[in-house]
Amino acid sequence: METAGKVIKCKAAVTWEANQPFSIEEIEVAPPKAEEIRVKIITTGICGSDEHALTANLKDVTFPVILGHEGVGIVESVGEGVKDFKPGDKVIPLFLGQCDQCPTCKDPRGNICVLKAGKPAGLMSDGTTRFTCKGKQIHHFASTSTFSEYTVVHQHNLVKIDDETRLGSVCLIGCCFTTGFGSAVKTAQVKPGSTCAVFGLGGVGLSVIIGCKTAGASRIIAIDVKKDKFEKAKEIGATECIAPQDCDKPIAQVLVEQTGGGVDYVFECIGNIETMTSAIHASNYAYGTTVFIGISGLAKTITFDPMILLTGRTIKSSLFGGVKSKQFVPQLVSDYNAKKFDLDKLVSHKLPLEKINEGFDLMRAGKSLRTIMTF
Incomplete structure (x- = not known):
């Protein structure tokens, strides 16, 4: 040029x-x-x-x-x-x-x-x-x-x-799509027939939903305080939506009760300390996996009783979906061109x-x- x-x-x-x-x-x-x-x-x-x-x-x-x-x-x-x-x-x-x-x-x-x-x-x-x-x-x-x-x-x-x-x-x-999609299919490795919950329905959270659906999750629960995001969440794959402010119990307890013991895979896409803690408690006590995706910022700390991990819970974090960028990004673009999402x-x-x-x-x-x- x-x-x-x-x-x-x-x-x-x-x-x-x-x-x-x-x-x-x-x-x-x-x-x-x-x-x-x-x-x-x-x-x-x-x-x-x-x-x-x-x-x-x-x-x-x-x-x-x-x-x-x-x-x-x-x-x-x-x-x-x-x-x-x-x-x-x-x-x-x-x-x-x-x-x-x-x-x-x-x-x-x-x-x-x-x-x-x-x-x-x-x-x-x-x-x-x-x-x-x-x-x-x-x-x-x-x-x-x-x-x-x-x-x-x-x-x-x-x-x-x-x-x-x-x-x-x-x-x-x-960034956005790879971070969310990769967190579901690579970091969490969502299994077919599993239950998933997604905290935060911005671009990353919606991308997580697409990843969970692609991986074959049978139930995808979308959570956000902004209920005007629910229609879009359901359009791309969420099976149900919950606004925490409408619940008479803590959201973690609601999710545990609705899934008969806790969610298989929980994704926190906000970066809020309280939401992160709720995500951990919402996961299945024996084999639930919680993935932190949202950035909480500097000088933020999270506190929880380590005993909640003793029974088998797993906490993971995911930056850019945990994927190798040079291989995964071109493949996602090819899938986009093929209208897979x-x-x-x-x-x-x-x-x-x-x-x-x-x-x-x-x-x-x-x-x-x-x-x-x-x-």
Whole structure:
């Protein structure tokens, strides 16, 4: 492309300080260096993790910064040493990269790349950034920074997808859908005929429901205080819905009674300490599995009697569904193209980048499932 090797000026949503609104700015995006790729972002989703970063409730976030980590785009240019990507490729940036060389990447049990964990916060591997605005260095976020028309990522943090893929809602596979779906089929390994309960019916919770249904669960109980989400939950696979405020008993007790001893698999998709505790107590005392997916933020602790685990309960956590990103993401995209699931059903709002603050307000008010920003 004619922009290869040149600085690109484009729009981005810059966060200058924590707890401040996004500012739409013209930024400069430097060409990719060795083993890096510059990507033109087409769509990007708004995720609760971005809100945690915005409010300084995540580690390793340095301001000013360009947030965003759930995107899809097209390769604009590649740096020296890049082998598997070329301009024009359709790609999904990966906040959880995969080097295929470190011990964790080689082990099928984990998906947290050691090389990713060793990167300097907000900078590329050489200790510098590819973004500038008004003469100031702007930091990267989650190795992706998708709230920008163009971004630069390391080749370990990018995966190529099918050429025929429609670049819209598929951006959700970059975080939301993979996180929820993978938590059901990979982390929990839901068995056919089992019972499942899902706390929180945002985009991730709905993706868990799709995963549970795909795995063959016979009963999927959806739980949320916002009853206007129930119709969508049932549409995609929930067999019943419960609003805790309508119950005359604690929700955990209700679930235990309704399932004759506790739920086989319980998923917490909110990141609320009280809900996490309820999820544990709602699981079957002998063999129930509880999966924590929601991010609780910094300085949060959970307290419970360890004796509740003695009889056989299991607690797991899941980041990006526990999956290997380079293998699982392309397969999910192929399944999406084959219409095995409908990502459009998870999208409640589509907004231009200029309305990103409106999109975050919708999420904070619980009025959106997933909002997609377009460029």
